[in-house]
Amino acid sequence: MNVVSKLLTAAAIFCASTLMAQADQVKVGIAAEPSPPFFSLDASGHWVGWEIEIINAICAEAKLDCVLTPVAWDGIIPSLTSKKIDVIMSGMSITEKRKKTIDFSDKYFSDSGYxxxxxxxxxxxxxxxxxxxxxxxxxxxxxxxxxxxxxxxxxxxxxxxxxxxxxxxxxxxxxxxxxxxxxxxxxxxxxxxxxxxxxxxxxxxxxxxxxMAAGVGAGLRKEDAQLKEKINAAIRGIRANGKYNEITKKYFDFDVYGE
Amino acid sequence: MTHSPTTASENHRPIGWFEPHRIILIVIAITLVTAAAVFMRWDWLPDYYTLAVAGLWTSIWILIVTCVFGFVLALPLGLAQVTGPNWLSLPAKAFCTVIRGTPLLLQIWLLYYGVGSLFPQYPWVRESAFWPLVRQAWPYAVLALTLSFAGYVGEVMRGAFAGVPRGQLEAARAFGMSRWKVFRRVWLPQAIQTALPTLSGDTVLQLKSTPLVATITVVDLYAVALRVRQDTFVIYEPLLLLALTYMVLTGLLVWIFNRLEARIPVRVG
Known part of the structure; x- marks a missing residue:
């Protein structure tokens, strides 16, 4: 009896811990269509590029367990609303019209200076x-x-x-x-x-x-205010600690963040 | 001049409009529309109203122009395959087979991205009077859709021309009609009469091929729906409205063709 209950408890703890791990996982949606130098597949099938490194840096800064999830661009919003992904970071311009449908983090790069x-x-x-x-x-x-x-x-x-x-x-x-x-x-x-x-x-x-001040941000569900705060803080964090510039220097010879 | 008893009586069977199943269908339709209006987002509509009307017009004129030109092209294609000498009938057959055997999307892209991007390499094309035309996208869309319609309908008309009894044509010749007159008065009308139901179907299919032109930057109705989606990230509402519009257009086309069919008296030859 004792052994059985111990086993059950262990099983319960194990289940709970995996569940919690899953709950903490943040699925980051990127467009499945490669768009270098932001994100593209290398010869071994890994996603590489400026935006991928920025995503990793933001996730590390915010201590989020991120999983890259490529989704066809056309289906990326339904994927977000149906919770197949939790955040979109794929060169998405912040526009007033889009803000009526989804929420955006602060910009993490500028698409202006047209x-x-x-x-x-x-x-x-x-x-x-x-x-x-x-x-x-x-x-x-x-x-x-x-x-x-x-x-x-x-x-x-x-x-x-x-x-x-x-x-x-x-x-x-x-x-x-x-x-x-x-x-x-x-x-x-x-x-x-x-x-x-x-x-x-x-x-x-x-x-x-x-x-021009709008720029490109991470797309989020409107109800995920907490995740938005975490990502905003992380963007500020990597801007402040030099990580952002360190990554950017590898890809561009100018400032992509803008003013 | 006797009316064929079967088809005529089926077509003109009196229909009670308020049979129970119709009332149920109407109620379901009203419920769906109300639900869509209440639960879905339509605030984007006013912003895109002018664009949508322009897109609708583009879809419609492309449909009409390509169907008319395609049909005109299909007549010689069909005729050549039925009566033409080998050097006419073989190319006509080959054309129809190639058009019907390859995807329309491929044809459009080959014309626009292939042929169309060859032109600018030659300075004389850039300097010619045609340049403003060939640098646009719609001429390629119209050409591709016309050729496609001609390919399909050419095959239909081949069957229709072949289906007219030879005795009719010989009798007309015996009356002293010229070849042209026989074609105009006897052969073509009877062929069209047999082909009309198929033509109706092909026209509806042509309507639903027009969205492909959006892939080469022609702003038709489908392109407007895509644009609304990209602009606002509202996904399902523009698509539903698009589907509804195409259904209405299809209904309209079918109704027009039914009227045409009803106008032609069904005779027993």
């Missing part, structure tokens, strides 16, 4: 007048699009939106758009690869702090 890229043989300025009559390509639902709709659309011939930066870049190379506007990070990686021969930076657009 840069205009165009073909080398065409001169243009990164101003509404300089882009007059041009077709400008842009990724849909980013703050860059909010900015372009507000400041540039009236002077453009067309503001063409793309589901991914890849498609916009392809059309820029193919001459279907006259210019492309994106964050310095996306521009940097494009001009180091596919856009090396065709295109160059034409300049940065004027600042609009209201739009």
């Amino acid at each position: 840069t205009i890229v165009g073909p080398k043989d065409v001169t243009m300025d990164a101003t509404p007048e300089g882009l007059k009559g041009k077709i400008l390509g842009i990724q849909v639902s980013t703050n860059a699009e909010v900015y372009a709709s507000k400041h540039l659309k009236n002077s453009l011939a067309e503001l063409k939106t793309y589901q991914t930066q890849d498609e916009a870049q392809q059309d820029l190379v193919a001459g279907r758009i006259d210019a492309w506007m994106a964050s310095p990070i996306a521009v940097d990686s494009f001009l180091k690869t596919g856009g090396k021969t065709c295109c160059e930076i034409k300049g940065k657009v004027a600042n609009d702090p209201k739009i």
Whole structure:
């Protein structure tokens, strides 16, 4: 009898401890579509990249047991709301419209400082007048699009939106758009690869702090205020202790956090 | 001029609108719509109203234009396979087989990302008057959907042309009608009459192929729904509304084709 009860107690403790371990686990959703230099799969099938290292640093700082969970971008919000994942950290722009559906942490990098890229043989300025009559390509639902709709659309011939930066870049190379506007990070990686021969930076657009301050944050369920606090504190923590800059230096030669 | 007793009587059977099962269906529909209106989020609708109307219009004109041009192209395709000499019928057959044998998405992408991205390499294309046109996405969408519709309907029309009894054509010739007149007055009308139910189905399928153009940056109705989802992260509501809109459009198409079919008197040849 005694042995049995001891065994039962042990089993109960074991179950409880595994349950608790699971409860503490935070599933971090990232888009399954690789997007270097932020996250991509290396030859052995591990996720690597700037954002992966930042996620690990944030989780370590907040003492969270994080599990990377790749989810197709199109299904990432249903996954969050149905609790298959607990937080999305996948280059998600913080916009006013999205805030009505999910909650965001503070930004962990900036997607602003929007840069205009165009073909080398065409001169243009990164101003509404300089882009007059041009077709400008842009990724849909980013703050860059909010900015372009507000400041540039009236002077453009067309503001063409793309589901991914890849498609916009392809059309820029193919001459279907006259210019492309994106964050310095996306521009940097494009001009180091596919856009090396065709295109160059034409300049940065004027600042609009209201739009540009938003940046990219972690997406959370609205009821998870506690997790949000932990992540915000961790972002501040790795900014303060130099971990953030240490990781960033490996990937970029400029400040991706912004002001 | 006797009406065929079977089809006519089935089509015009008097229908009581308020049979019990209909009332139940109506109640279920009203409940669903009310539930959707109350429990789901629709606050994004006003923001996207103009965009959605523009998208709907794009979907509709692409459907109409591609169906009309596709049908016009399908007539020679069908005819060539039935009466044409080998050097006409074989290419027509090959065209229909290739179009029907490959995914439409692939055809659209081959045209847009393949052919379409070749043009800019040649300076004379960039300087020509066609450049503003060929740098747009919609011409590729329209071309691909037209060719696809022509491929499918070409095969339908082949069967329909072959189905018209030869005696009819010979009789018409014996009356002294020219070949063109025989085609216009006897062969084509009878072929269309047999093909109409299939054409109706193919048009509905064509409607549901139009969302593929969203993958090459044409902003149709589906592209607007995608956009709402990306902008607001509201997932199911735009999709449900999209499904409903396509269902209404399908209903409309079927109704139009039914009217067309009803207008053609069913004769016994």
